[in-house]
Amino acid sequence: MSMIVRRSPLRTAGKYAAIGFYLIFALFPIYWLIKIALTPDALIYTEGTRMLPSALTFDNFAAVLQSDFLGYFTNSLIVSLGAAAGTTLIAAAAGYCFSRFRFAGKRAIIALLLVTQMFPLLMIIAPIYKIVAGLGLLNSLVSLIVVYTAFNIPFATFLMQSFFDGIPEDLEEAAMMDGCTRFQALRKVVFPLTLPGLGATLGFVFTAAWSELLFALMLISRNDSMTFPVGLLTFVSKFSVDWGQMMAAGTLALIPSCLFFIFIQRYLVQGLTSGAVKG
Amino acid sequence: MARLDLKDVSKSYGNVEVMRDINLSIGDGEFIVLVGPSGCGKSTLLRMIAGLEPITDGEFSIDGQRMNELRPRDRDIAMVFQSYALYPHMTVGRNMGFSKEIARAPKEERAREVAQAAQTLGLDRLIERYPRELSGGQRQRVAMGRAIIREPRAFLFDEPLSNLDASLRVEMRLEIARMHRKLNATMVYVTHDQVEALTLADRIVVLEAGRIQQVGSPLELYERPANKFVARFIGSPMMNVLPARPGAGGLRLPDGAVLDVAGDRSAGEAVEIGVRPEHIDVVAPEAGDMVVKAEMVEHLGSDTNIYVRTESERGIMVRAHGHLPVRPGAEMDLHFQRDKLHLFAADGTTIPRTGAP
Ligand SMILES: Nc1ncnc2c1ncn2[C@@H]1O[C@H](COP(=O)(O)OP(=O)(O)OP(=O)(O)O)[C@@H](O)[C@H]1O
Ligand SMILES: [Mg+2]
Numbered sequence: 001m002s003m004i005v006r007r008s009p010l011r012t013a014g015k016y017a018a019i020g021f022y023l024i025f026a027l028f029p030i031y032w033l034i035k036i037a038l039t040p041d042a043l044i045y046t047e048g049t050r051m052l053p054s055a056l057t058f059d060n061f062a063a064v065l066q067s068d069f070l071g072y073f074t075n076s077l078i079v080s081l082g083a084a085a086g087t088t089l090i091a092a093a094a095g096y097c098f099s100r101f102r103f104a105g106k107r108a109i110i111a112l113l114l115v116t117q118m119f120p121l122l123m124i125i126a127p128i129y130k131i132v133a134g135l136g137l138l139n140s141l142v143s144l145i146v147v148y149t150a151f152n153i154p155f156a157t158f159l160m161q162s163f164f165d166g167i168p169e170d171l172e173e174a175a176m177m178d179g180c181t182r183f184q185a186l187r188k189v190v191f192p193l194t195l196p197g198l199g200a201t202l203g204f205v206f207t208a209a210w211s212e213l214l215f216a217l218m219l220i221s222r223n224d225s226m227t228f229p230v231g232l233l234t235f236v237s238k239f240s241v242d243w244g245q246m247m248a249a250g251t252l253a254l255i256p257s258c259l260f261f262i263f264i265q266r267y268l269v270q271g272l273t274s275g276a277v278k279g
Numbered sequence: 280m281a282r283l284d285l286k287d288v289s290k291s292y293g294n295v296e297v298m299r300d301i302n303l304s305i306g307d308g309e310f311i312v313l314v315g316p317s318g319c320g321k322s323t324l325l326r327m328i329a330g331l332e333p334i335t336d337g338e339f340s341i342d343g344q345r346m347n348e349l350r351p352r353d354r355d356i357a358m359v360f361q362s363y364a365l366y367p368h369m370t371v372g373r374n375m376g377f378s379k380e381i382a383r384a385p386k387e388e389r390a391r392e393v394a395q396a397a398q399t400l401g402l403d404r405l406i407e408r409y410p411r412e413l414s415g416g417q418r419q420r421v422a423m424g425r426a427i428i429r430e431p432r433a434f435l436f437d438e439p440l441s442n443l444d445a446s447l448r449v450e451m452r453l454e455i456a457r458m459h460r461k462l463n464a465t466m467v468y469v470t471h472d473q474v475e476a477l478t479l480a481d482r483i484v485v486l487e488a489g490r491i492q493q494v495g496s497p498l499e500l501y502e503r504p505a506n507k508f509v510a511r512f513i514g515s516p517m518m519n520v521l522p523a524r525p526g527a528g529g530l531r532l533p534d535g536a537v538l539d540v541a542g543d544r545s546a547g548e549a550v551e552i553g554v555r556p557e558h559i560d561v562v563a564p565e566a567g568d569m570v571v572k573a574e575m576v577e578h579l580g581s582d583t584n585i586y587v588r589t590e591s592e593r594g595i596m597v598r599a600h601g602h603l604p605v606r607p608g609a610e611m612d613l614h615f616q617r618d619k620l621h622l623f624a625a626d627g628t629t630i631p632r633t634g635a636p
Contacts, residue, residue, distance in 0.1 A: 170364035173331050176351040177358045178378040178429065188381075192368045 030254070037061065037247035044243055060248035069249055071224060072231030077256060079141050079216075079227055080209040083148035087156050087205045088198055090149070095160025096186070100169070113154040121151075121214060129218055139222040147219070148209045156201045163197025164190070199264035206260055210253075228253050281341050281432035281465050282307045283328065288337035290323055290489075298323055298489040301337070305433075305467065310459050312476045313469045314512065315486035321469040324486070325435050328467060330354050341432060357426035358435040361442065363418045365410040365425075372397070372406040375424045396424045400454075416447045420454075427458070433465040441471060448472070455479065473515050477501075485509050507553065507627040516556045516584060516596045520623070523552040530622075534589045536569045538615060542622040542630035549630050553621035556584065556598035560614045561605075567612030571595065573605050587611070 036044065037060050039053040047053055098106065128147060137143035167190055175185035213229040220226050226234075228249075235246040283305040290298040298320045305311050313321045326332035328339060330351035339346045346354055357378075365374050373380070376393045384392075397403045400420040410418055419439065426434055436455075440448045452475055459466055459479075470476055476483050477497040485492040485500065485508070493505040497513075504510035510518050523530040529539040530552055542549045560567075571587040574594075583603040587595050597613065605611065622630040 168362060168364065170360050170362050171366060173329075173351075174358070174360060174364035174425075175366070175377070176331070177329060177356070178425070179352045179381040181350070181352065184381065189366055 033247050033250050033254075036243055037251045039244065041244050060244040061252070064245050064248045064252065067245075068223060068226075068234075069228075069231060069252070072226050072228045073252070075141055075225060076210060076228035076253075079144045079148065080206045080256075082141075082145040083152065083209040084202045084206040086145065086149040087152045088160075088201045091153055091156035091160045091201060092194070092198065094153070094157045095162075096164050096190075098157070098161045099164035100172075113157060116154055125214065125218055128215070132219055137219075139220055139225050141225055141227075143219050144209075144212075144216060144227065147215050148205070148212060152205045152208060156205060159201050159204070160194075160197055163194055163200075167193050203261055203264050207257055210257060282343075283433060283465060283467070284338075284340045284343075285324075285328075286338045286340075288324075288327065288339060289335050290320070290327060290332070291335045296489065298327075301491060303484060303491065303494065305465060308463045308465055310466045310468065310479055310481045312480035312483045313467065313486060314471070314473075314476050314483060315492075316512075317471075319486045320489045321486055322437055323489075325358070325437050325467060325469055328433075329356055329358050329435055355429075355432045356435060357429045357431040357433075358437070359422050359426050359439045361438040363410075363422040363442075365418055365421055367410050369409075370406065371402060371408050371410070371413070371421050374410065374421055375428050377425065378429045392428055393424075396428050399427075400424050415443055416451070419443060419447075419451060423454070423458070427462070431464075433467065436466065436468040438469050438471060440475065448475075452478065473513070477513075483513070485512055487512075504621065504629060506629055507551065507623045510553050510621055510623075510629070514555055516598060518553045518555045518621070519559075519595050520551050520553045521593065521595075523549060523622075525549065532569070533591050533593060534569050538568065538617070538620065540617055540620055540622070541633050543633050546630045547624035547626075547628070549622040550625050551623040553623060554615050554619065556596040557600075558616040558619035559595070559597045560616065561585075561597065561599055561603065562612050562614045564612055567614045569613055570610055571613055573607055573609045573611060576605050576607055578602060585611075587613070 035051075035053060038056045038058070039047070040055055040057040040059065043053055043055060097103075098110065132138055132143045132147070135143075137146075171189050171193070172182075172185045175189045176182065180188065211229060212227075216227045216230045217233075220230060232246060232249055232253075235242045235249065283303075285301050285303045288298065288301040289296065301324065303311075313324060315321055323332060327334050330346070330349060330353075334347050341354065341356075366377065369377065372390075372393050375396055376389045379389045379392065393406065394403070397406055400423060402417065402420055402424060405413065405417060405421075410421065413421065419442075422439070439455075440451050443451060455468075456479055468475075468479060480497055482494055482496055483500055484494050487508055492512075493500060493509045495503075500509060500513045504513065507520060511520065521532055523532055523538075525531070525541075525548065526537060529537050529541065530549060531537050532552070538552065540552075569589060571589050573585050573587050575586040577584040577586075580602070581600075583599045583601070583605065585597045585599065585603070585605055587597055589595065595613070620632070622632065624630050
């Protein structure tokens with residue numbers, strides 16, 4: 001007797017329709033970005049709402065690559081990687097402590113971290129500017145790395161804590177019984193199991209820093225230390241906006257984020273701890 | 280191998296005291312089983328021995344050497360966790376050889392020892408697998424293998440079999456007994472399972488609410504429990520305890536039966552009488568101590584458990600050997616084996632028997 005439950009074709013179709021709708025919704029802006037980047041300038045306004053342009057050109061990309069864009073790009077890469085690495089390192093250490101140790105003032109520190117997340121950035125932009133100017137770090141990429149790291153640490157810490165919470169303490173204790181010091185247990189057992197968490201945190205901070213505009217605009221005014229989002233604004237001149245080049249630059253800016261996520265996505269795969277403990 | 284000594288050990292979390300006055304000497308090569316109700320401190324005691332939990336007060340020593348301040352790695356003790364705690368990112372082989380890897384043993388030596396342990400535990404074909412690709416029983420074996428390879432001074436087990444199904448438990452129980460005989464190592468074993476405790480232990484330690492109630496061989500605890508708690512905790516089904524009053528000719532039970540036994544008066548007044556289900560006989564009408572009505576009957580094949588009610592609606596469990604054709608609702612006569620009765624004082628301690636009054 002066959003007991004196979006057949007899914008109704010209608011439900012299957014509905015499911016795919018929902019997924020399709022979501023994909024179109026999420027990907028349409030990216031399509032539009034690439035489309036305009038490839039449309040010759042002359043056609044941008046005349047064919048503004050057509051789904052497919054009648055002619056294609058790579059002139060915009062060529063122009064962008066000959067401009068200061070590569071400099072912005074490099075600056076952004078330095079800032080984003082620096083902030084991501086710094087934040088993840090500090091957040092991992094803090095998250096581990098929150099997850100594993102009991103100490104005086106733990107609740108107060110957690111509360112403080114939460115409070116810092118409540119203020120709108122606009123409120124602290126002036127004080128930050130004053131501090132950075134006082135340190136003589138205006139127009140330096142270091143200031144951006146430090147500021148981004150500081151802003152992302154609270155959230156990243158909670159993120160890392162939740163990943164550490166997900167690793168059974170038994171594993172560390174077993175490692176210590178097997179002859180490890182606490183630090184060895186951390187390095188040989190906990191660290192490999194936290195790779196998904198580290199990957200997620202790195203990715204989160206990287207993208208946040210990559211697209212940050214407000215502080216980059218305030219703290220950087222010299223052309224050779226501009227990051228990419230600020231540089232993008234230079235395509236807006238007083239009299240016109242060079243849409244084609246702007247979109248071409250935007251398309252290129254997607255590349256590092258994509259590469260970054262392709263690289264870390266294998267660490268994001270869940271279920272790495274399965275099999276450690278029963279069930 | 281090693282002798283473990285706990286002297287006046289106590290443990291507090293903040294100002295909550297969870298263990299106190301723990302005095303226990305574990306001989307070299309001895310198999311000690313810790314039993315007790317949930318939350319009584321079995322795991323805590325084990326973890327203090329392992330060094331995973333600091334000892335609040337008192338001293339723990341191995342072979343006379345104080346251990347309190349030593350880290351787990353310096354105590355040379357292996358532990359098998361209830362959750363197995365296998366490293367999920369390492370193969371079975373690397374899991375088992377991890378302690379040797381940390382100790383920087385040469386690779387060939389490590390591989391040889393892992394292969395040998397895997398052979399003993401029937402894991403030789405699983406060495407390249409990851410823990411997630413194993414069944415519960417296989418994971419359990421890997422956890423044991425990991426402990427064996429260390430060649431530690433003592434083994435600790437925290438309910439190692441409680442996640443396994445019944446038949447696998449029996450098999451692993453025998454495995455552990457075999458392992459103990461072969462290695463002749465000191466072992467401390469926590470369990471909830473009566474059968475495990477009674478079959479594996481050289482001595483059983485009964486804990487309640489953070490205190491040791493009694494230490495003794497399985498037979499000692501069964502035959503001469505120090506108090507009502509131990510009497511009821513050891514043995515299955517549980518010992519029956521009935522209120523009793525001293526009267527003419529012995530102890531009077533609530534339903535009028537008088538049992539011709541007496542306790543040592545100097546140890547206190549007996550207020551309760553304890554009798555194990557297997558020490559009550561079903562006898563011919565008029566020949567017993569009391570008449571009861573059968574309420575539930577469980578036929579186990581080798582034995583028959585009969586749950587009966589006395590006239591005063593008190594429940595008693597009777598265990599008869601073999602198959603006894605009793606129907607629920609039937610009346611029957613019970614006889615209490617006199618030499619197997621236990622007497623308890625008001626505070627629960629056992630009163631020594633002095634024979635007939
Ligand atoms: N970190 C802690 N803080 C406060 N109390 C604790 C802590 N850990 C354990 N306890 C308490 O210590 C007592 C003993 O706990 P333990 O885990 O040793 O019990 P157990 O006998 O192993 O129980 P089980 O059979 O359920 O495993 C319990 O009452 C528990 O509530
Ligand atoms: Mg426990």
